[in-house]
Amino acid sequence: xLYREAGQFKTTYEADQxxxxxxxxxxxxxxxxxxxxxxxxxxxxFVIASIMIPFLIFALATIGLNILTGYAGQLSLGxxxxxxxxxxxxxxLTTIFPDVNIxxxxxxxxxxxxxxxxxxGLPSLRIKGLYLAVTTLAAQFFLEWCxxxxxxxxNYNNSxxxxxxxxxxxxxxxxxxxxxxxxxxxxxxxxxxxxxxxxVKNIIRxxxxxxxxxxxxxxxxAELIGVRPLAAKLSAFAVSSYICGxxxxxxxxxxxxxxxxxxxAITLSFQILFMAILGGLGSLIGCFFGAAFIWVLPVxxxxxxxSIGIEIGAETVEHVSRMxxxxxxxxxLIVEPHGxxxxxxxxxxxxxxWPFPYA
Amino acid sequence: MLKKCALGxxxxxxxxxxxxxAVAEDSMFIPLLSYRxxxxxxxxxxxxxxxxxxxxxxxxxxxxxxxxxxxxxxxETGYDTQKGVECYxxxxxxxxxxxxxxxxxxxxxxxPKASVDKIPVLSMAYGLSAxxxxxxxxxxxxxxxxxxxxxxxxxxxxxxxEGGLENLNGKKxxxxxxxxxxxxxxxxxxxxxxxxxxxxxxxxxxxxxxxxNQSSQWLNVRRDRPDYMVMWGWGAMNPTAIKEAIKIRYxxxxxxxxxxxxGDDDARAGGxxxxxxxxxxxxxxxxxxxALQDIQKLVVDAGKGHxxxxxIGEALYNRGVYNSVLMAEAIxxxxxxxxxxxxxxxxxxxxxxxxxxxxxxxKEIGLEGFAPPIKLSCGDHxxxxxxxxxxxxxxxxxxxxxxxxxxxxxxxxxLQAAAAEYAEKNAPWPERTEPCAGxx
Numbered sequence: 001x002l003y004r005e006a007g008q009f010k011t012t013y014e015a016d017q018x019x020x021x022x023x024x025x026x027x028x029x030x031x032x033x034x035x036x037x038x039x040x041x042x043x044x045x046f047v048i049a050s051i052m053i054p055f056l057i058f059a060l061a062t063i064g065l066n067i068l069t070g071y072a073g074q075l076s077l078g079x080x081x082x083x084x085x086x087x088x089x090x091x092x093l094t095t096i097f098p099d100v101n102i103x104x105x106x107x108x109x110x111x112x113x114x115x116x117x118x119x120x121g122l123p124s125l126r127i128k129g130l131y132l133a134v135t136t137l138a139a140q141f142f143l144e145w146c147x148x149x150x151x152x153x154x155n156y157n158n159s160x161x162x163x164x165x166x167x168x169x170x171x172x173x174x175x176x177x178x179x180x181x182x183x184x185x186x187x188x189x190x191x192x193x194x195x196x197x198x199x200v201k202n203i204i205r206x207x208x209x210x211x212x213x214x215x216x217x218x219x220x221x222a223e224l225i226g227v228r229p230l231a232a233k234l235s236a237f238a239v240s241s242y243i244c245g246x247x248x249x250x251x252x253x254x255x256x257x258x259x260x261x262x263x264x265a266i267t268l269s270f271q272i273l274f275m276a277i278l279g280g281l282g283s284l285i286g287c288f289f290g291a292a293f294i295w296v297l298p299v300x301x302x303x304x305x306x307s308i309g310i311e312i313g314a315e316t317v318e319h320v321s322r323m324x325x326x327x328x329x330x331x332x333l334i335v336e337p338h339g340x341x342x343x344x345x346x347x348x349x350x351x352x353x354w355p356f357p358y359a
Numbered sequence: 360m361l362k363k364c365a366l367g368x369x370x371x372x373x374x375x376x377x378x379x380x381a382v383a384e385d386s387m388f389i390p391l392l393s394y395r396x397x398x399x400x401x402x403x404x405x406x407x408x409x410x411x412x413x414x415x416x417x418x419x420x421x422x423x424x425x426x427x428x429x430x431x432x433x434x435e436t437g438y439d440t441q442k443g444v445e446c447y448x449x450x451x452x453x454x455x456x457x458x459x460x461x462x463x464x465x466x467x468x469x470x471p472k473a474s475v476d477k478i479p480v481l482s483m484a485y486g487l488s489a490x491x492x493x494x495x496x497x498x499x500x501x502x503x504x505x506x507x508x509x510x511x512x513x514x515x516x517x518x519x520x521e522g523g524l525e526n527l528n529g530k531k532x533x534x535x536x537x538x539x540x541x542x543x544x545x546x547x548x549x550x551x552x553x554x555x556x557x558x559x560x561x562x563x564x565x566x567x568x569x570x571x572n573q574s575s576q577w578l579n580v581r582r583d584r585p586d587y588m589v590m591w592g593w594g595a596m597n598p599t600a601i602k603e604a605i606k607i608r609y610x611x612x613x614x615x616x617x618x619x620x621x622g623d624d625d626a627r628a629g630g631x632x633x634x635x636x637x638x639x640x641x642x643x644x645x646x647x648x649x650a651l652q653d654i655q656k657l658v659v660d661a662g663k664g665h666x667x668x669x670x671i672g673e674a675l676y677n678r679g680v681y682n683s684v685l686m687a688e689a690i691x692x693x694x695x696x697x698x699x700x701x702x703x704x705x706x707x708x709x710x711x712x713x714x715x716x717x718x719x720x721x722k723e724i725g726l727e728g729f730a731p732p733i734k735l736s737c738g739d740h741x742x743x744x745x746x747x748x749x750x751x752x753x754x755x756x757x758x759x760x761x762x763x764x765x766x767x768x769x770x771x772x773x774l775q776a777a778a779a780e781y782a783e784k785n786a787p788w789p790e791r792t793e794p795c796a797g798x799x
Contacts, residue, residue, distance in 0.1 A: 046452060155784065159544065256440070258471070260540055262567055314435040318435040
């Protein structure tokens with residue numbers, strides 16, 4: 001009843017092809033954007049620095065993986081390494097060009113990741129499915145090896161870690177480095193994530209996105225009706241790696257502040273893959289759901305359990321939150337194998353005919 | 360669309376405000392970033408127990424330090440850098456006095472934050488060696504020795520065994536290390552000493568996820584036949600390395616670990632064959648000290664804390680106690696200097712910087728002969744204190760050498776150069792603005 005589109009007539013093609021054709025969706029998105037903009041005024045530094053910033057960054061990385069796996073159907077286990085390429089590229093760029101605005105460098109560093117992604121995407125032209133997953137796994141191990149063994153990448157630091165120097169921009173704001181306030185970093189991350197999400201949304205709705213989905217659904221048929229697999233697959237790898245690279249650079253520069261190679265290990269790849277699967281493959285909103293579920297829920301459990309008066313040891317909290325999250329993952333995948341995004345879609349269908357059980 | 364998400368965000372904001380509740384005024388808050396889970400738990404548990412129990416004992420016996428109770432809260436990091444930073448962000452709003460990261464990776468993350476948030480970092484005998492330079496790192500402390508002191512001590516001991524450092528010429532010394540910030544930290548010093556004394560340094564890195572599978576590294580050791588092996592290991596890496604060394608019949612008295620590779624459980628895992636294995640140490644072992652007896656009586660027997668019976672007095676447990684002694688004494692120093700009973704983080708920084716534990720003071724706190732006197736200063740946040748080599752006799756650690764000094768003359772110039780280099784690489788690094796004691 002509330003969520004009913006009856007009576008919303010489209011009189012132009014623009015209105016019909018709009019990103020959010022239903023008025024309620026537009027209102028909902030605006031409300032969420034408004035909340036995202038005012039949340040720093042109400043929330044503590046911990047909420048911004050340890051929940052919101054990583055949540056947005058992981059959501060963006062999940063979008064990157066979702067393009068490749070959810071939309072173009074190419075299974076990848078190399079997400080963590082592609083994020084690492086972005087982070088190390090950004091670190092090298094900012095130490096070589098210290099005066100350039102860090103946001104521009106973050107966006108440029110994605111290009112390096114895209115280049116590497118294309119190289120490791122080449123095998124996808126011949127192999128599919130699990131076999132492709134193995135070659136991306138090779139990319140993961142190879143790149144991780146590079147992060148450890150090529151000292152030039154971390155400027156010959158004894159510790160082998162990259163450390164974020166202080167960077168200012170946009171009229172004196174401290175954007176990165178230890179002195180940067182979480183609010184500033186939050187708005188930078190939010191801005192980048194919003195712009196990237198809108199871009200991706202439009203790419204997916206357009207010709208390029210449709211070729212990806214055709215390749216995913218049946219590559220031979222797609223080829224027969226004129227989709228070039230080379231261009232489609234490699235562009236999916238490039239766009240996906242670009243976004244992952246930007247997310248990786250943000251991970252280090254706007255969240256962690258320093259990173260060892262182990263930050264980009266295979267566990268990160270799996271984490272992002274779980275976010276994509278749990279949120280829903282082939283759905284943008286699902287990326288945000290998945291990131292929230294895998295990242296925010298454990299943090300809430302860890303801080304929430306002790307603060308509601310349950311006195312248990314720190315390590316028990318860790319065990320309990322792992323068990324709860326694990327059980328919830330199984331529960332949600334049994335209830336809805338297509339992820340949280342599909343649940344949300346079903347809910348919308350129900351809302352559309354509410355209070356009647358059917359339309 | 361997305362209304363559900365909005366609700367979720369609101370819930371997050373609410374939960375966050377709950378987490379940021381303040382600690383009562385008449386207490387002091389010390390967060391412990393501990394790890395009782397994961398592959399490093401084997402080393403992390405005794406250290407965490409020792410730290411927790413000593414502070415709990417002070418609360419029970421003396422009502423805290425200077426009559427002010429210490430509120431201790433553990434935060435589980437699992438030795439994971441991201442979780443460590445999360446713990447830091449989650450607790451820094453509760454006005455903590457000091458952080459003990461217990462991971463070189465987390466320490467490296469916290470060093471730049473420390474000077475911004477004005478909270479000292481006490482990385483006791485780990486972390487960034489160059490942080491000993493108080494002029495560059497006013498908020499970071501790594502007493503009683505840096506890793507470079509430790510590495511120089513190991514080489515000195517090897518020199519003693521060979522009958523003089525000049526006899527090291529032409530020898531081969533293997534270095535097996537955890538391939539992370541921790542294990543890589545001493546390499547510059549070892550390389551410097553290798554060129555100076557003419558020994559060959561062979562490096563055997565052990566990747567973090569391969570800790571429990573070191574057969575390839577030890578195969579190389581068997582091929583290269585180094586005269587001595589030096590180990591920088593932690594967690595599950597230590598018992599694995601000791602077992603592998605026994606398997607290739609490496610002479611155990613020529614296998615020397617840093618103090619973090621000297622846990623009782625590490626050596627015990629090797630069984631009979633581990634007899635003779637050596638590790639550096641900078642404090643006593645055993646539970647005969649009066650303060651440790653108090654812990655047994657007031658904490659362990661009273662059913663508080665996590666410590667199992669019989670674990671008090673083990674090397675890593677005592678190390679945790681040592682760490683807490685440093686904190687408690689720094690609080691006491693700060694209380695004396697400021698005249699306040701409830702101190703804050705910047706008072707704590709002053710307390711750490713002017714920390715002095717004389718032999719008499721060690722006796723007063725019930726730890727006579729536990730460790731040599733400690734003194735820090737404005738410029739020197741580590742102090743190059745004395746250390747000794749301990750040896751596993753099959754059941755416990757026994758001293759295998761007298762207390763001796765590290766090669767301060769070799770380490771100090773390198774520390775200064777490294778600190779300057781760090782500041783330059785992380786430019787603009789903040790200048791020290793905190794006055795030294797006496798200047799203010």
